Every structure is written in structure tokens, then in C-alpha cells.
Amino acid sequence: MKLPIIGLVIALLLSSCTYLKYASIQSEYARIQNAEPGQLNLKHMIDKETYFVIGKTVKGACRCVNLQMAVSAYSDKFKRNERVDTMYFASYETHFGLNLPEGDYDLLVFADKNENKIFEKTEIVGRQSIALNNAAAPENVLNHVEVKLEESISVDWAESIPFPKVNEPQKSLFYPGGTLRSLDDLIFDKGVVTLGMYDPASFLEKAPTMFYALEEDLSFKIPVVFVHGINGSPREFESMVDSLDRRKYKPWFFYYPSGGDLEQLAELFYNVFISGEVIPLNRQPMIIVAHSMGGLVVREAMNRYEGNERENKVRLLVTIASPFGGHAAAASGEKHGLIVLPAWRDLNPDSRFIKQLYRKKLPDFVTHQLIYAYRNPDTFKFGENSDGVVSLSSQLYPKAQQQAAQQFGYDSSHAGILKNQEMINRLMAQFNQVKNIFPDPHIKLLAEGGFNTNLSNDYSPVTQHVIRSAGKYLVLLVNGVIEPVHEDLEHFKRAVEGKTAPVNDVEREFIIFMKEHHEMIERVLDNNSVTH
Structure with a gap:
């Protein structure tokens, strides 16, 4: 079967400036690898396998709240302590991703404790070893890598890493650093x-x-x-x-x-x-x-x-x-x-x-x-x-x-x-045919937002977000106007009612919020025709 149009497309592609440019770049990567091999260069070669690493930093002794952080992967395969990849993020207990060739790696997690925009060897708070090969990651993705954060870890050979020279992205309370973007982002x-x-x-x-x-x-x-x-x-x-x-x-x-x-x-x-x-x-x-x-x-x-x-x-x-x-x-x-x-x-x-x-x-x-x-x-x-x-x-x-x-x-x-x-x-x-676990009346209440009020720093950033985005809804939930739609909301309701122990900052701090802002709570209940 003849495919003249497809042949034309391929001919144009293979002769395009962009294609030829990157063919030349790939050729240069190959030349460098032959002359001075390194894992950092190797991962850029499109004909070589690389692995995605999905990991998470886990809370430990480190007081890493609101600190800029980074995770770096080091290899000794070709060069001593070669830094092959680094990901930067803005909070602990978040996921990270790395792209690495086959080999053994030492992962180091840094926290910028002195806030000088340099990750120094004295600021290492986590360390983990991983092996990347077909046996460990047959689909070329290594998941479930956890790095516990400690107060301080000594690594003599570690280098200082300056912050990347990029525009600082919007910070997120729930997503990895750099996730929140607009569609016109560079x-x-x-x-x-x-x-x-x-x-x-x-x-x-x-x-x-x-x-x-x-x-x-x-x-x-x-x-x-x-x-x-x-x-x-x-x-x-x-x-x-x-x-x-x-x-x-x-x-x-x-x-x-x-x-x-x-x-x-x-x-x-x-x-x-x-x-x-x-x-x-x-x-x-x-x-x-x-x-x-x-x-x-x-x-x-x-x-x-x-x-x-x-x-x-x-x-x-x-x-x-x-x-x-x-x-x-x-x-x-x-x-x-x-x-x-x-x-x-x-x-x-x-x-x-x-x-x-x-x-x-x-x-x-x-x-x-x-x-x-x-x-x-x-x-x-x-x-x-x-x-x-x-x-x-x-x-x-x-x-x-x-x-x-x-x-x-x-x-x-x-x-x-x-x-x-x-x-x-x-x-x-x-x-519209996909059914939300929240009933329509609940979604309507949630779409109205929460309490637009100034909150002290005694409230965690997550609690402040919850109060401002869903505080009114939660007041109605705790007072029995609406029923919880899943187990987490059921536990929240029982914790605020004092029927079970709070298990997180949001539950503990919402109890305080309801006591401190009694008049606002009353207005919400009055507007929803609640007898209390």
C-alpha cells in the first residue's frame, strides 16, 4: 500500500531544522560519553534507558516546616559523587520525582535552614540509597521511595547547591513545589x-x-x-x-x-x-x-x-x-x-x-x-x-x-x-453524568466558600485554607445540618464534637476556631435556619 503523504511528512520531519539540530546534539552527547563518560551526560542520550523515581519525604526529627528543600541523586559509576539530578520543592512530606540512568544512587535531602538560598552540606536532613535496574524497576519506574527527615546528617563529600535561577512558582499546601501554574507559564x-x-x-x-x-x-x-x-x-x-x-x-x-x-x-x-x-x-x-x-x-x-x-x-x-x-x-x-x-x-x-x-x-x-x-x-x-x-x-x-x-x-x-x-x-x-460523592446541595454550599477573616499564625496554613474555603460547610456539618459523605468527614465531626480524639491540626484548630469566633458561627447557623 502506498503512503505518499506519510512519506512526505517523514521527509519534511527528517530534514527540518529542529530535527537536525537535536540529531547534532545527540551526536555530541555520544561523543562526550565516549571521551569522558558520566551519568549526567548519559541521561540526556535518547537511545539510553532512564528510570523515573517517585519518592516522598517523611516527617522525622527535622523541623522543616516552610523551608525550601531539595533532593539530589549522586552516583559513583563514572565519577566520584557525581550529582545526576536534583528536584527542588517547598515543603516536607511531599512527593518528589527524579530522572536517572541505571545504577546505584545516594539520595540526599537538603533543607535551607538559614534561608540564604544555598543548600549547604551542613543542611542535609535525609539520606537514602537506591538501586535502579530492570530487576528493581521492570517498568523503568521506581515507586515507594521514602526518605525520613532527621535534624541533621553529616556527609563529608557533599557539595553546596545554590537555588536555581528561575522565577519562584506559586507555593502549594498540598501539591509538590512548582505544581501550581497558569496556562501561560513559560x-x-x-x-x-x-x-x-x-x-x-x-x-x-x-x-x-x-x-x-x-x-x-x-x-x-x-x-x-x-x-x-x-x-x-x-x-x-x-x-x-x-x-x-x-x-x-x-x-x-x-x-x-x-x-x-x-x-x-x-x-x-x-x-x-x-x-x-x-x-x-x-x-x-x-x-x-x-x-x-x-x-x-x-x-x-x-x-x-x-x-x-x-x-x-x-x-x-x-x-x-x-x-x-x-x-x-x-x-x-x-x-x-x-x-x-x-x-x-x-x-x-x-x-x-x-x-x-x-x-x-x-x-x-x-x-x-x-x-x-x-x-x-x-x-x-x-x-x-x-x-x-x-x-x-x-x-x-x-x-x-x-x-x-x-x-x-x-x-x-x-x-x-x-x-x-x-x-x-x-x-x-x-x-455532568459523572456523579460526585458530594450531593448537589453540599456542592452548592461549598461553592459559597468559607470565612473571609484574618487568622493568626497560631493556625497552620492548611487549617487557614480549610476555614477560608470550606469553613461554613464544616460548621453546618458539625451542627448536624448536613451529613458527612465519607469517613474523614465523619471523624472530623466526631472530633469537633468531642466524641473522639483529634488526629490532625485541622481538627484540633477548628475546635479553637469555633470557640474564638462564636458570633460568626451563630450567623451561619441562623442563615441556615438551625435551632440550637
Whole structure:
């Protein structure tokens, strides 16, 4: 079968300035590795395997509240105490991520105790050893790495690390440092996106968390996770985000190096979003919207469901213009490219990835809406019907159709469909079919917010956030106007009533708040017609 248009696309790609530039850069990485090998250089070589490490700092003796922190990975494989990767974050008991080649590593956690914007060797508060190999992490993702924070740890060979010269991102009470962003943030610029295709290690140095949000977390909102395709970014979903009812839904984004290995990315997606270990939703449902290749990453992540109660439940999966049958251009790129992106190998229609993608059915609780596009904007049209990028036969791959609850097609191009208002309106209607664990009257109360009052520093930042965002709701809960919808709220109610011991700062401090602000409490109860 002839594919002249695909051949043209590949010819243009392989001769493009960007492609040739990164082919040259990769060649230089290889030259350096031969002359002066190092793990830091090795992780930038796209033809070498790397591992994602997902870890968490655990509270210990260190008084690390509100301190800037960093975790660094050191290797002795090629050079003594070579620092291979560092992630910076703004609070303890948070998750971190590292990108590392195979080998043994010493992880050091620093806390800037003297606040001089330098992580010094006297400020090491955590240490952990890890081994990265196929036996320890067969999917190239090492999870459950915990580093306990101590008051001080002595490491003679440690170096001082200055703060990175970047604009300080908004701090978050619940997410890893750097997670809260706006869609016009520089990390979503085209230059960073391109790094994600051709130099994933450099991409991860600029966008290390891969999980991003637009607002601080509120548990009563259903998360909608947007997943871009190859050479894409969260900005592509701006029209959908603008149409989202932000009183009910919170947009999250999986922003990943799109030239990477799709199985590895799927494993990472499962660990971060679905496993319930990094982001526990406490029975709150999840919605996923994936465009193009992002649909393949998410579909493979679905194969990793284990069926346990801890896992988050994806109630609605929407895939848009996804090449479920692979892409013929990827096979040509794999065969003729100066450099071969791992994603191309997986997108090859004959690859093991495509052949095994449907080895498991979707869980019964997942509703899959398959959306396809069929407008080809090219002046000269060759070969089979497509949206200008992905053929209809791949978008409507039979095995994908068999597992989809519904299919909808739109006269849009591959990128244009993300701005198709008819499609977006249908999407929003589908979102409304996903049942929140909070009843509608509760959501209405929560959307009204909490108490807009000045609180002293005796209240923790998390408690202040809770009081300002949901304080009125909690007053009604404690006074029996509304019933708790899950176990955490049941315990909160009983703790504030004095029927059980408080187990966290929010419970302890809300008891104090109700005593200190009795008049405000009375007004809330009066406005809700409560006899007390």
C-alpha cells in the first residue's frame, strides 16, 4: 500500500531544522560519553534507558516546616559523587520525582535552614540509597521511595547547591513545589515542548513534576486530567478549561516528555494519578481527557489497574483523535531517522506496544467515549481519510471501538478538534453524568466558600485554607445540618464534637476556631435556619 503523504511528512520531519539540530546534539552527547563518560551526560542520550523515581519525604526529627528543600541523586559509576539530578520543592512530606540512568544512587535531602538560598552540606536532613535496574524497576519506574527527615546528617563529600535561577512558582499546601501554574507559564512554551520530544532529560529539568494544576486543591471538586499528545502541552486544552464549571471540577494536567517510551509513561501515569498512593481521592471519581498519542498512554495505564480499593476510579475516559492502531509514519521514522524517538517505536503499527494495548478490557466502572476527527486541511490529499495527522482507520481501530461505550465524529482537523465548540459542549454534558460523592446541595454550599477573616499564625496554613474555603460547610456539618459523605468527614465531626480524639491540626484548630469566633458561627447557623 502506498503512503505518499506519510512519506512526505517523514521527509519534511527528517530534514527540518529542529530535527537536525537535536540529531547534532545527540551526536555530541555520544561523543562526550565516549571521551569522558558520566551519568549526567548519559541521561540526556535518547537511545539510553532512564528510570523515573517517585519518592516522598517523611516527617522525622527535622523541623522543616516552610523551608525550601531539595533532593539530589549522586552516583559513583563514572565519577566520584557525581550529582545526576536534583528536584527542588517547598515543603516536607511531599512527593518528589527524579530522572536517572541505571545504577546505584545516594539520595540526599537538603533543607535551607538559614534561608540564604544555598543548600549547604551542613543542611542535609535525609539520606537514602537506591538501586535502579530492570530487576528493581521492570517498568523503568521506581515507586515507594521514602526518605525520613532527621535534624541533621553529616556527609563529608557533599557539595553546596545554590537555588536555581528561575522565577519562584506559586507555593502549594498540598501539591509538590512548582505544581501550581497558569496556562501561560513559560514551562508550557514551545521550546520546552520540543525538549520533551528530543531531549527528555532537559525537559524534566524544567518541568520535573509532570503533574500540574491551576488552583489549590479542594476535595469536593471532581478532577479532570488532561493529557496531551506528541509535541503537545496543556495549553492545547485552553478552550475546554474555559468551558469547565470550576465550581464542580478542577483541571489537572499530565505534562510529559512526549518523545519518551510510552510504556514507561503509562506506568508513571498509573502511579501518579490512578494508584491512589500519590493522589488519594477518597472515592471521588476522576475524569480523563486525552488527545492523540495521550490516549495511548492512558489506555496502557488502564491495563495496570489491580482492582483494589485504594485505587482511584476513572469513571469517564474521553479519547480524542487517538491513533489506537498506531501510525505508519512512526515506522518510517524508526527506519530512516538519524535519531529515533522511543515514542516512534511504540507508535509503529507492528510494535509490541500496539499489539498488546488491548490485552485487558477496561474496568467495568470506566465509560470510554471515543471521539474522532475527519477534516484533512491539506491542499493535496493522498492515501486514506484522516484528520490531517491520524488516519480514520487508526482512530477507529476495531479493538478500540469494541471497548468504547460511544463514538462521535467531528468535521475538524487533528488540532482543531480541541477547539470545536460542539464537541466541547457534548463533553461538558458527559461530565455532568459523572456523579460526585458530594450531593448537589453540599456542592452548592461549598461553592459559597468559607470565612473571609484574618487568622493568626497560631493556625497552620492548611487549617487557614480549610476555614477560608470550606469553613461554613464544616460548621453546618458539625451542627448536624448536613451529613458527612465519607469517613474523614465523619471523624472530623466526631472530633469537633468531642466524641473522639483529634488526629490532625485541622481538627484540633477548628475546635479553637469555633470557640474564638462564636458570633460568626451563630450567623451561619441562623442563615441556615438551625435551632440550637
